[in-house]
Amino acid sequence: MQKSWKMGIMLLLIMSLVSGCFGNYSEAESIKKVKGKIKVVYQDEEAFYRDYGQLFKLKHPEIDVEVVSKSELYSKFNQPDFNFEKESQKLLDKYQPDVLLLDEEKYKEFAQGGKLYAIDGAIKQDRYDIEGFMPGLIDRLKVLGKGTLYGLTPSIDTSVLYYNRDIFKEHNIEPPRNQMSWKEFFELAARVTNAGSKDKHLYAIDQDIGGADSLMYRIATSTALRLFDAKGEKLLIDSDDWKEAIRQATDAARSKALYTPTQKGPQPIEPEKGLFFTGQAAMKLGNPWDLRVLRDKKGVKINWDVVTTPVDPLTPNETGEVYFRDIYAIAANSQNKDAAWEFIKFVNGEDMAKVTSRTNVGMIPSIPSRPEYFKELDGRSTEAFYALKLKEFSSMDVLWGNKNVPEEYISSFQALLNEALQAILDNEKSVDEAVNELQMKGQEALRVAHELQQKTRLNGKNNK
Numbered sequence: 001m002q003k004s005w006k007m008g009i010m011l012l013l014i015m016s017l018v019s020g021c022f023g024n025y026s027e028a029e030s031i032k033k034v035k036g037k038i039k040v041v042y043q044d045e046e047a048f049y050r051d052y053g054q055l056f057k058l059k060h061p062e063i064d065v066e067v068v069s070k071s072e073l074y075s076k077f078n079q080p081d082f083n084f085e086k087e088s089q090k091l092l093d094k095y096q097p098d099v100l101l102l103d104e105e106k107y108k109e110f111a112q113g114g115k116l117y118a119i120d121g122a123i124k125q126d127r128y129d130i131e132g133f134m135p136g137l138i139d140r141l142k143v144l145g146k147g148t149l150y151g152l153t154p155s156i157d158t159s160v161l162y163y164n165r166d167i168f169k170e171h172n173i174e175p176p177r178n179q180m181s182w183k184e185f186f187e188l189a190a191r192v193t194n195a196g197s198k199d200k201h202l203y204a205i206d207q208d209i210g211g212a213d214s215l216m217y218r219i220a221t222s223t224a225l226r227l228f229d230a231k232g233e234k235l236l237i238d239s240d241d242w243k244e245a246i247r248q249a250t251d252a253a254r255s256k257a258l259y260t261p262t263q264k265g266p267q268p269i270e271p272e273k274g275l276f277f278t279g280q281a282a283m284k285l286g287n288p289w290d291l292r293v294l295r296d297k298k299g300v301k302i303n304w305d306v307v308t309t310p311v312d313p314l315t316p317n318e319t320g321e322v323y324f325r326d327i328y329a330i331a332a333n334s335q336n337k338d339a340a341w342e343f344i345k346f347v348n349g350e351d352m353a354k355v356t357s358r359t360n361v362g363m364i365p366s367i368p369s370r371p372e373y374f375k376e377l378d379g380r381s382t383e384a385f386y387a388l389k390l391k392e393f394s395s396m397d398v399l400w401g402n403k404n405v406p407e408e409y410i411s412s413f414q415a416l417l418n419e420a421l422q423a424i425l426d427n428e429k430s431v432d433e434a435v436n437e438l439q440m441k442g443q444e445a446l447r448v449a450h451e452l453q454q455k456t457r458l459n460g461k462n463n464k
Contacts, residue, residue, distance in 0.1 A: 033091060036339035037064040039097040044071045046174040055355065056346055067096045071094045098334040099343055101383070102151065103292045104144065104394060105401075111145035115269035117330040118148045122341050132350065132370045136390030141327070143392045151329030152348040154356065155366035159218075159287055159321035160384050161185075161310070162294070165303045167282040169200070171195040176283060178308045178387055179317075182219055186248055189257040192282045204257040206274055211260030211415075212421050216249035218285060221310040221395030227413075230448075232404025235446055237414075238439035245430045250424045272299050285309060288367045288385070295378065319394030321389035322352035325366055348368045416441050 016169070042048040045067040053065060071089050079265030102110060110116050123130060130138050134156060142149050161176055165354045168175040173191050180188070189204035207214055225241055227236065236242070252258040259275050272293050276284035278300050284290065294304055309321060328347055345350060355369040368374045372384040393401075400410070420438040423429040427439070 003327045034338045035062045038338045038339045039066045040099040041068045041097045041101040044069045068097045097337050098340040100329050102327045104324050107145040111150045116150040138306045151327040153327045153350045156369045157323045157366045175309045180310045181313045182310045193257040203259040203281040205310040206276040212249040212253040219245040228402045232402045235442045298406045306383045318391050320391040406449040406453040412445045
């Protein structure tokens with residue numbers, strides 16, 4: 001009874017939004033009368049109808065939708081020897097969905113593996129607008145598909161820099177601006193920290209997790225630094241650019257411009273207690289998810305604003321720090337491609353972008369991928385979220401996406417990295433000394449990881 005009541009309220013809300021969004025010309029007026037039934041992968045059925053299903057049914061009553069729920073996977077997480085990749089594939093094999101919901105890695109794998117239906121022709125035939133997406137978004141999706149477009153994403157997750165207007169005004173410091181270099185950012189951070197007093201230390205930089213290591217990775221990803229060569233056999237941490245990223249991060253931590261958690265290991269997930277959200281830090285390297293806390297009326301009221309994260313001076317108009325969580329694509333073996341395409345058009349269309357910009361911002365860890373429909377929030381410009389053009393590859397893919405590097409090596413490297421950073425922070429070693437030692441130990445650990453991987457593969461073949 002309670003569930004039905006909630007769904008009824010949601011339907012009324014959706015209909016009110018529909019009347020506003022679809023009142024004039026829209027994609028809805030050019031809809032082809034396609035009939036059929038499609039299977040769509042989603043978190044669960046209730047979430048699907050809350051997010052898209054009710055609206056889609058109103059506009060396409062002739063298309064039936066069966067939800068292939070990922071909740072089947074989530075219920076198995078705690079089982080011994082649970083393998084997410086294998087179980088996900090079993091789910092797809094079992095239900096044979098028409099519309100797939102993929103992250104960047106899976107989209108790339110499926111697109112290049114011939115498992116997806118190319119939509120370039122359908123876009124051209126229907127004159128479907130793809131110019132309104134964030135600059136560079138379509139290009140990256142095409143790169144992932146080796147020149148062909150197989151899917152679209154209605155939302156993005158991007159890194160930005162939030163700042164507290166009042167702190168900068170109080171101390172008469174020029175606030176952050178779009179497209180600062182990391183050098184400029186750290187110079188600004190130093191001025192902020194120096195403005196604090198003995199009785200009240202003022203942190204300049206807050207971030208979601210970690211300390212110097214997390215900040216180092218942020219610097220590295222923005223400048224597209226690589227940890228490994230193409231073959232995944234050589235560690236590249238001893239380059240001058242890596243040393244500079246490490247020097248900047250450790251200097252910020254040592255000067256206490258950067259807040260570093262005293263507790264080691266996993267931190268409690270309580271973002272509302274973060275230093276930026278409680279007015280104790282001037283800036284925060286964050287993402288759209290932070291809007292949820294900033295807009296929470298029960299929390300500390302922060303007079304915030306937002307600019308782009310610091311950029312690489314060599315490519316000041318581009319960013320690799322934009323990620324796709326939800327890419328919708330059509331299975332190559334779908335028998336209902338026309339109906340599936342109608343769904344993908346709808347989810348990624350202008351009208352849906354209008355709806356989500358009014359209802360979802362701050363509620364989900366992403367924002368609409370069409371900038372036209374998210375220009376301001378609470379009187380603040382949202383330009384920073386879209387100001388930079390997407391690079392063809394995400395920064396995380398450049399940093400960690402080398403498939404030739406054994407997965408087991410990552411944790412080994414992280415332990416060695418933390419050891420090196422701590423030695424620098426404790427003034428036991430210079431950056432050059434610590435990094436040179438990290439290169440030596442890390443390279444040896446990489447060699448061992450490759451040997452173990454090779455032995456595992458040989459044992460697997462022999463056991464067949």
